[in-house]
Amino acid sequence: MPFRALWITETADGKFERNIIERVIDDLPPGEVVIRVQYSSLNYKDALSATGNKGITRKFPHTPGIDAAGVVEISRNERFATGDEVIITGYDLGMNTCGGFGEFIRVPAAWVVRKPEGYTLKECMILGTAGVTAAIGLHKMEMLGMQPSQGPIVVTGATGGVGSLAVAILAKAGYEVIAVSGKSHAQEYLQYLGALRVEDREFVNDHSGKALLRPQWAGAIDTVGGNTLLTLLKGCMTEGAVVSTGLVSSPKLDATVYPFILNGVSLLGVGSAETPMTTRLLIWDKFRDIWNIRDKLNAIAKEVTLEELNFTYIDAILQGKIMGRVVVKIGADK
Numbered sequence: 001m002p003f004r005a006l007w008i009t010e011t012a013d014g015k016f017e018r019n020i021i022e023r024v025i026d027d028l029p030p031g032e033v034v035i036r037v038q039y040s041s042l043n044y045k046d047a048l049s050a051t052g053n054k055g056i057t058r059k060f061p062h063t064p065g066i067d068a069a070g071v072v073e074i075s076r077n078e079r080f081a082t083g084d085e086v087i088i089t090g091y092d093l094g095m096n097t098c099g100g101f102g103e104f105i106r107v108p109a110a111w112v113v114r115k116p117e118g119y120t121l122k123e124c125m126i127l128g129t130a131g132v133t134a135a136i137g138l139h140k141m142e143m144l145g146m147q148p149s150q151g152p153i154v155v156t157g158a159t160g161g162v163g164s165l166a167v168a169i170l171a172k173a174g175y176e177v178i179a180v181s182g183k184s185h186a187q188e189y190l191q192y193l194g195a196l197r198v199e200d201r202e203f204v205n206d207h208s209g210k211a212l213l214r215p216q217w218a219g220a221i222d223t224v225g226g227n228t229l230l231t232l233l234k235g236c237m238t239e240g241a242v243v244s245t246g247l248v249s250s251p252k253l254d255a256t257v258y259p260f261i262l263n264g265v266s267l268l269g270v271g272s273a274e275t276p277m278t279t280r281l282l283i284w285d286k287f288r289d290i291w292n293i294r295d296k297l298n299a300i301a302k303e304v305t306l307e308e309l310n311f312t313y314i315d316a317i318l319q320g321k322i323m324g325r326v327v328v329k330i331g332a333d334k
Protein backbone atom coordinates (compact mmCIF):
# COMPACT_ATOMS: atom_id res chain seq x y z
CA MET A 1 0.00 0.00 0.00
CA PRO A 2 1.60 3.33 -1.03
CA PHE A 3 1.80 6.14 1.51
CA ARG A 4 3.23 9.68 1.68
CA ALA A 5 6.34 10.54 3.63
CA LEU A 6 8.92 13.29 3.91
CA TRP A 7 12.10 11.88 2.39
CA ILE A 8 15.58 13.30 2.98
CA THR A 9 18.23 12.33 0.44
CA GLU A 10 21.94 13.07 0.28
CA THR A 11 23.13 14.27 -3.12
CA ALA A 12 26.47 13.37 -4.73
CA ASP A 13 27.98 16.73 -3.65
CA GLY A 14 27.12 16.07 0.03
CA LYS A 15 24.04 18.34 0.15
CA PHE A 16 20.62 17.26 1.42
CA GLU A 17 17.26 17.48 -0.36
CA ARG A 18 13.77 17.22 1.13
CA ASN A 19 10.83 15.89 -0.87
CA ILE A 20 7.43 14.37 -0.13
CA ILE A 21 7.35 11.02 -1.91
CA GLU A 22 5.28 7.81 -2.02
CA ARG A 23 6.67 4.80 -0.18
CA VAL A 24 5.35 1.30 0.62
CA ILE A 25 5.03 -0.40 4.02
CA ASP A 26 7.29 -3.26 2.90
CA ASP A 27 10.17 -0.75 2.74
CA LEU A 28 9.81 0.21 6.42
CA PRO A 29 12.24 -1.29 8.96
CA PRO A 30 11.23 -4.51 10.75
CA GLY A 31 9.00 -4.26 13.84
CA GLU A 32 5.99 -5.87 15.48
CA VAL A 33 3.55 -2.96 15.18
CA VAL A 34 2.51 -1.06 12.05
CA ILE A 35 0.88 2.27 12.92
CA ARG A 36 -1.19 4.54 10.69
CA VAL A 37 0.12 7.95 11.82
CA GLN A 38 -2.43 10.72 12.31
CA TYR A 39 -0.25 13.38 13.97
CA SER A 40 3.42 14.03 14.52
CA SER A 41 5.21 17.08 15.90
CA LEU A 42 8.29 19.10 15.08
CA ASN A 43 11.19 18.93 17.53
CA TYR A 44 14.58 20.60 17.18
CA LYS A 45 16.14 17.18 16.64
CA ASP A 46 13.81 16.54 13.67
CA ALA A 47 15.06 19.68 11.97
CA LEU A 48 18.66 18.55 12.50
CA SER A 49 17.85 15.15 10.97
CA ALA A 50 15.93 16.80 8.10
CA THR A 51 18.96 18.93 7.23
CA GLY A 52 21.42 16.04 7.21
CA ASN A 53 22.94 16.15 10.71
CA LYS A 54 24.77 12.82 10.96
CA GLY A 55 25.04 13.07 14.75
CA ILE A 56 21.28 12.43 14.71
CA THR A 57 20.79 10.31 11.57
CA ARG A 58 23.72 8.26 10.34
CA LYS A 59 22.29 7.04 7.04
CA PHE A 60 20.19 8.71 4.36
CA PRO A 61 17.70 8.52 2.65
CA HIS A 62 15.51 8.86 5.71
CA THR A 63 12.16 10.04 7.10
CA PRO A 64 12.52 12.11 10.33
CA GLY A 65 9.87 12.52 13.05
CA ILE A 66 10.75 11.44 16.61
CA ASP A 67 7.07 11.65 17.66
CA ALA A 68 4.05 9.85 16.24
CA ALA A 69 0.46 9.27 17.30
CA GLY A 70 -1.98 7.10 15.42
CA VAL A 71 -3.89 3.86 15.15
CA VAL A 72 -2.49 0.32 15.09
CA GLU A 73 -2.93 -1.13 11.60
CA ILE A 74 -1.16 -4.48 12.13
CA SER A 75 0.17 -5.97 15.37
CA ARG A 76 2.25 -9.08 15.94
CA ASN A 77 2.32 -8.36 19.68
CA GLU A 78 -0.45 -9.48 22.04
CA ARG A 79 -0.45 -6.15 23.93
CA PHE A 80 -1.75 -4.25 20.89
CA ALA A 81 -4.60 -4.90 18.46
CA THR A 82 -5.73 -3.33 15.20
CA GLY A 83 -7.57 -0.08 15.95
CA ASP A 84 -5.76 0.74 19.23
CA GLU A 85 -4.82 4.43 19.58
CA VAL A 86 -1.14 4.71 20.49
CA ILE A 87 1.76 7.15 20.78
CA ILE A 88 5.51 6.84 20.38
CA THR A 89 8.04 9.44 21.54
CA GLY A 90 11.75 8.93 21.17
CA TYR A 91 13.68 5.67 21.23
CA ASP A 92 15.18 5.42 17.74
CA LEU A 93 12.06 6.69 15.95
CA GLY A 94 12.97 9.41 13.44
CA MET A 95 16.66 9.01 14.13
CA ASN A 96 17.72 5.84 12.28
CA THR A 97 14.23 4.30 12.15
CA CYS A 98 11.87 5.99 9.66
CA GLY A 99 9.75 8.35 11.74
CA GLY A 100 6.46 10.17 12.16
CA PHE A 101 6.73 12.46 9.11
CA GLY A 102 5.19 9.62 7.08
CA GLU A 103 1.71 8.11 7.01
CA PHE A 104 2.93 4.75 8.36
CA ILE A 105 5.66 3.64 10.78
CA ARG A 106 6.71 0.13 11.82
CA VAL A 107 8.27 -0.14 15.28
CA PRO A 108 9.05 -2.60 18.11
CA ALA A 109 6.11 -3.06 20.51
CA ALA A 110 8.40 -2.04 23.39
CA TRP A 111 8.35 1.58 22.11
CA VAL A 112 4.56 1.88 21.99
CA VAL A 113 2.47 3.64 24.67
CA ARG A 114 -1.30 3.35 24.74
CA LYS A 115 -2.94 6.77 24.33
CA PRO A 116 -3.81 8.15 27.78
CA GLU A 117 -7.52 8.46 28.42
CA GLY A 118 -8.85 12.00 28.32
CA TYR A 119 -6.36 13.14 25.66
CA THR A 120 -6.79 13.19 21.90
CA LEU A 121 -4.00 11.95 19.63
CA LYS A 122 -3.39 15.56 18.58
CA GLU A 123 -3.05 16.70 22.22
CA CYS A 124 -0.60 13.87 22.85
CA MET A 125 1.54 15.24 20.03
CA ILE A 126 1.34 18.82 21.35
CA LEU A 127 2.95 17.35 24.46
CA GLY A 128 5.15 14.84 22.58
CA THR A 129 8.87 14.62 23.21
CA ALA A 130 8.97 18.28 24.33
CA GLY A 131 6.37 17.71 27.03
CA VAL A 132 7.88 14.43 28.17
CA THR A 133 11.30 16.14 28.39
CA ALA A 134 10.02 19.08 30.45
CA ALA A 135 8.06 16.72 32.71
CA ILE A 136 11.01 14.38 33.30
CA GLY A 137 13.02 17.47 34.27
CA LEU A 138 10.50 18.39 36.95
CA HIS A 139 10.11 14.74 37.99
CA LYS A 140 13.88 14.48 38.57
CA MET A 141 13.96 17.73 40.55
CA GLU A 142 11.11 16.53 42.73
CA MET A 143 12.84 13.18 43.30
CA LEU A 144 15.57 15.28 44.97
CA GLY A 145 12.95 16.93 47.18
CA MET A 146 12.23 20.13 45.21
CA GLN A 147 8.98 21.84 46.15
CA PRO A 148 7.37 25.18 45.28
CA SER A 149 8.31 26.73 48.66
CA GLN A 150 12.02 26.34 47.86
CA GLY A 151 11.97 29.29 45.42
CA PRO A 152 11.43 30.24 41.78
CA ILE A 153 12.35 28.02 38.84
CA VAL A 154 13.89 29.49 35.69
CA VAL A 155 12.92 28.16 32.25
CA THR A 156 15.19 29.14 29.34
CA GLY A 157 14.22 29.08 25.67
CA ALA A 158 10.82 29.66 27.22
CA THR A 159 8.83 30.21 24.03
CA GLY A 160 10.21 27.04 22.40
CA GLY A 161 8.58 23.61 22.55
CA VAL A 162 10.29 22.28 25.68
CA GLY A 163 10.28 25.76 27.24
CA SER A 164 6.57 26.50 26.73
CA LEU A 165 5.56 23.14 28.16
CA ALA A 166 8.01 23.47 31.06
CA VAL A 167 6.49 26.87 31.96
CA ALA A 168 2.94 25.45 31.86
CA ILE A 169 3.76 22.25 33.78
CA LEU A 170 5.77 24.05 36.50
CA ALA A 171 3.02 26.65 36.95
CA LYS A 172 0.38 23.91 37.16
CA ALA A 173 2.51 22.17 39.81
CA GLY A 174 2.50 25.37 41.88
CA TYR A 175 5.99 26.74 41.15
CA GLU A 176 6.85 30.40 40.66
CA VAL A 177 8.23 30.44 37.11
CA ILE A 178 10.76 32.92 35.71
CA ALA A 179 10.54 32.54 31.92
CA VAL A 180 13.66 33.63 30.01
CA SER A 181 13.07 34.48 26.36
CA GLY A 182 14.75 36.32 23.50
CA LYS A 183 11.33 37.28 22.11
CA SER A 184 10.26 40.62 23.58
CA HIS A 185 6.74 40.24 22.11
CA ALA A 186 6.14 36.94 23.97
CA GLN A 187 5.42 38.37 27.45
CA GLU A 188 1.64 37.91 27.24
CA TYR A 189 1.97 34.35 25.88
CA LEU A 190 4.37 33.32 28.66
CA GLN A 191 2.22 34.90 31.36
CA TYR A 192 -0.83 33.06 29.97
CA LEU A 193 1.13 29.79 30.31
CA GLY A 194 1.78 30.65 33.95
CA ALA A 195 5.08 32.58 34.16
CA LEU A 196 5.16 35.05 37.02
CA ARG A 197 8.13 36.94 35.56
CA VAL A 198 9.51 37.18 32.04
CA GLU A 199 13.17 38.09 31.59
CA ASP A 200 15.46 38.72 28.63
CA ARG A 201 18.18 36.14 27.78
CA GLU A 202 20.82 38.45 29.37
CA PHE A 203 19.27 37.67 32.77
CA VAL A 204 21.09 34.32 32.67
CA ASN A 205 24.14 35.30 30.58
CA ASP A 206 26.74 36.26 33.20
CA HIS A 207 30.19 37.42 32.06
CA SER A 208 31.54 38.62 35.42
CA GLY A 209 34.02 35.76 35.67
CA LYS A 210 32.79 35.06 39.23
CA ALA A 211 32.50 31.42 40.31
CA LEU A 212 29.24 32.06 42.19
CA LEU A 213 26.52 34.72 41.85
CA ARG A 214 23.85 36.09 44.15
CA PRO A 215 21.44 33.13 44.46
CA GLN A 216 18.16 34.01 42.74
CA TRP A 217 16.47 30.74 41.78
CA ALA A 218 15.92 27.34 43.38
CA GLY A 219 16.19 25.53 40.10
CA ALA A 220 16.01 25.68 36.34
CA ILE A 221 14.99 23.77 33.25
CA ASP A 222 17.51 24.78 30.61
CA THR A 223 17.24 24.21 26.86
CA VAL A 224 20.12 26.50 25.87
CA GLY A 225 23.41 25.12 27.26
CA GLY A 226 26.76 26.98 27.17
CA ASN A 227 27.09 30.17 29.23
CA THR A 228 23.35 30.13 30.03
CA LEU A 229 23.65 26.77 31.76
CA LEU A 230 26.81 27.95 33.53
CA THR A 231 25.01 31.08 34.78
CA LEU A 232 22.07 28.99 35.99
CA LEU A 233 24.46 26.86 38.08
CA LYS A 234 26.34 29.87 39.51
CA GLY A 235 23.13 31.69 40.54
CA CYS A 236 21.29 28.70 41.97
CA MET A 237 20.25 28.71 45.63
CA THR A 238 21.65 26.24 48.16
CA GLU A 239 20.47 22.66 47.54
CA GLY A 240 18.86 23.73 44.25
CA ALA A 241 18.78 21.73 41.02
CA VAL A 242 19.44 22.70 37.42
CA VAL A 243 18.16 20.43 34.65
CA SER A 244 20.03 20.37 31.35
CA THR A 245 17.84 19.36 28.42
CA GLY A 246 19.23 21.14 25.38
CA LEU A 247 21.98 22.91 23.52
CA VAL A 248 20.37 25.49 21.22
CA SER A 249 23.18 27.92 22.02
CA SER A 250 26.06 25.56 22.79
CA PRO A 251 26.84 21.98 23.85
CA LYS A 252 29.74 23.24 26.00
CA LEU A 253 29.82 23.75 29.76
CA ASP A 254 32.91 25.55 31.05
CA ALA A 255 32.09 25.18 34.76
CA THR A 256 33.93 25.07 38.09
CA VAL A 257 32.85 22.70 40.85
CA TYR A 258 31.97 25.56 43.27
CA PRO A 259 28.16 25.50 42.79
CA PHE A 260 28.25 21.77 43.55
CA ILE A 261 30.66 21.66 46.49
CA LEU A 262 29.83 24.99 48.18
CA ASN A 263 26.09 25.33 47.51
CA GLY A 264 25.11 21.68 47.12
CA VAL A 265 23.59 22.42 43.71
CA SER A 266 22.70 19.38 41.56
CA LEU A 267 23.05 19.22 37.80
CA LEU A 268 20.48 16.83 36.36
CA GLY A 269 20.25 15.52 32.82
CA VAL A 270 17.29 14.52 30.68
CA GLY A 271 17.72 12.16 27.74
CA SER A 272 14.06 11.64 26.91
CA ALA A 273 14.61 9.30 23.94
CA GLU A 274 16.00 6.56 26.16
CA THR A 275 13.77 7.12 29.19
CA PRO A 276 12.63 3.75 30.61
CA MET A 277 9.01 2.78 29.88
CA THR A 278 8.12 2.85 33.61
CA THR A 279 9.09 6.54 33.84
CA ARG A 280 7.21 7.33 30.59
CA LEU A 281 4.02 5.76 31.93
CA LEU A 282 4.42 7.68 35.19
CA ILE A 283 4.81 10.94 33.27
CA TRP A 284 1.71 10.29 31.10
CA ASP A 285 -0.22 9.49 34.30
CA LYS A 286 0.84 12.84 35.76
CA PHE A 287 -0.31 14.58 32.56
CA ARG A 288 -3.76 13.14 33.25
CA ASP A 289 -3.64 14.15 36.88
CA ILE A 290 -1.57 16.74 38.79
CA TRP A 291 0.26 18.06 35.69
CA ASN A 292 -2.82 18.24 33.49
CA ILE A 293 -2.32 21.30 31.26
CA ARG A 294 -4.93 20.34 28.63
CA ASP A 295 -6.53 23.79 28.88
CA LYS A 296 -3.27 25.40 27.71
CA LEU A 297 -2.38 23.03 24.85
CA ASN A 298 -4.27 24.76 22.03
CA ALA A 299 -2.56 28.07 22.83
CA ILE A 300 0.83 26.35 22.63
CA ALA A 301 0.33 24.57 19.31
CA LYS A 302 0.05 25.39 15.65
CA GLU A 303 -1.16 22.65 13.27
CA VAL A 304 0.58 22.40 9.88
CA THR A 305 0.56 20.05 6.89
CA LEU A 306 3.52 17.93 5.77
CA GLU A 307 4.06 20.44 2.93
CA GLU A 308 4.11 23.43 5.32
CA LEU A 309 6.48 21.53 7.59
CA ASN A 310 8.83 20.96 4.67
CA PHE A 311 8.73 24.45 3.16
CA THR A 312 8.60 26.63 6.28
CA TYR A 313 8.78 25.11 9.72
CA ILE A 314 11.91 22.93 9.56
CA ASP A 315 14.00 26.01 8.73
CA ALA A 316 12.10 28.20 11.22
CA ILE A 317 12.85 25.97 14.23
CA LEU A 318 16.58 25.98 13.36
CA GLN A 319 16.45 29.79 13.36
CA GLY A 320 14.81 29.86 16.84
CA LYS A 321 11.68 31.46 15.35
CA ILE A 322 9.05 28.98 16.58
CA MET A 323 6.72 29.84 19.45
CA GLY A 324 5.36 26.78 21.23
CA ARG A 325 4.78 23.52 19.39
CA VAL A 326 4.28 22.70 15.74
CA VAL A 327 1.92 19.73 15.33
CA VAL A 328 1.94 18.02 11.96
CA LYS A 329 -1.30 16.58 10.58
CA ILE A 330 -0.22 13.44 8.77
CA GLY A 331 -3.33 11.34 8.10
CA ALA A 332 -7.09 11.59 8.42
CA ASP A 333 -8.65 11.40 11.92
CA LYS A 334 -10.11 8.02 12.93
Ligand SMILES: NC(=O)c1ccc[n+]([C@@H]2O[C@H](COP(=O)([O-])OP(=O)(O)OC[C@H]3O[C@@H](n4cnc5c(N)ncnc54)[C@H](OP(=O)(O)O)[C@@H]3O)[C@@H](O)[C@H]2O)c1
Binding pocket: 042, 043, 044, 045, 129, 130, 133, 156, 157, 158, 159, 160, 161, 162, 163, 180, 181, 182, 183, 201, 223, 224, 244, 245, 246, 247, 248, 249, 270, 271, 272, 273, 317, 318, 319, 320, 321, 322, 323, 324
Ligand atom coordinates in the same frame (compact mmCIF):
# COMPACT_ATOMS: atom_id res chain seq x y z
N1 LIG B 1 17.20 16.04 26.28
C1 LIG B 1 16.14 15.67 25.59
O1 LIG B 1 15.61 14.57 25.73
C2 LIG B 1 15.55 16.67 24.65
C3 LIG B 1 14.24 16.54 24.17
C4 LIG B 1 13.70 17.56 23.37
C5 LIG B 1 14.51 18.64 23.02
N2 LIG B 1 15.80 18.69 23.46
C6 LIG B 1 16.67 19.82 23.15
O2 LIG B 1 16.13 20.96 23.78
C7 LIG B 1 16.40 22.10 22.99
C8 LIG B 1 15.09 22.81 22.69
O3 LIG B 1 14.30 21.98 21.86
P1 LIG B 1 12.88 22.50 21.34
O4 LIG B 1 12.32 21.42 20.51
O5 LIG B 1 12.12 23.09 22.47
O6 LIG B 1 13.38 23.68 20.36
P2 LIG B 1 12.66 25.04 20.00
O7 LIG B 1 11.19 24.87 19.98
O8 LIG B 1 13.35 25.60 18.81
O9 LIG B 1 13.00 25.99 21.24
C9 LIG B 1 14.26 26.53 21.46
C10 LIG B 1 14.12 27.94 22.03
O10 LIG B 1 15.41 28.33 22.53
C11 LIG B 1 15.57 29.75 22.38
N3 LIG B 1 16.79 29.97 21.61
C12 LIG B 1 17.03 29.67 20.30
N4 LIG B 1 18.29 29.97 19.96
C13 LIG B 1 18.87 30.47 21.08
C14 LIG B 1 20.17 30.97 21.39
N5 LIG B 1 21.14 31.01 20.47
N6 LIG B 1 20.41 31.37 22.65
C15 LIG B 1 19.46 31.35 23.59
N7 LIG B 1 18.20 30.90 23.37
C16 LIG B 1 17.92 30.46 22.12
C17 LIG B 1 14.31 30.25 21.66
O11 LIG B 1 13.39 30.65 22.67
P3 LIG B 1 13.27 32.18 23.18
O12 LIG B 1 13.22 33.02 21.93
O13 LIG B 1 12.01 32.19 23.98
O14 LIG B 1 14.50 32.49 23.98
C18 LIG B 1 13.77 29.01 21.00
O15 LIG B 1 12.39 29.11 20.74
C19 LIG B 1 17.16 21.60 21.76
O16 LIG B 1 18.54 21.70 21.98
C20 LIG B 1 16.75 20.15 21.68
O17 LIG B 1 17.70 19.36 21.00
C21 LIG B 1 16.31 17.73 24.26
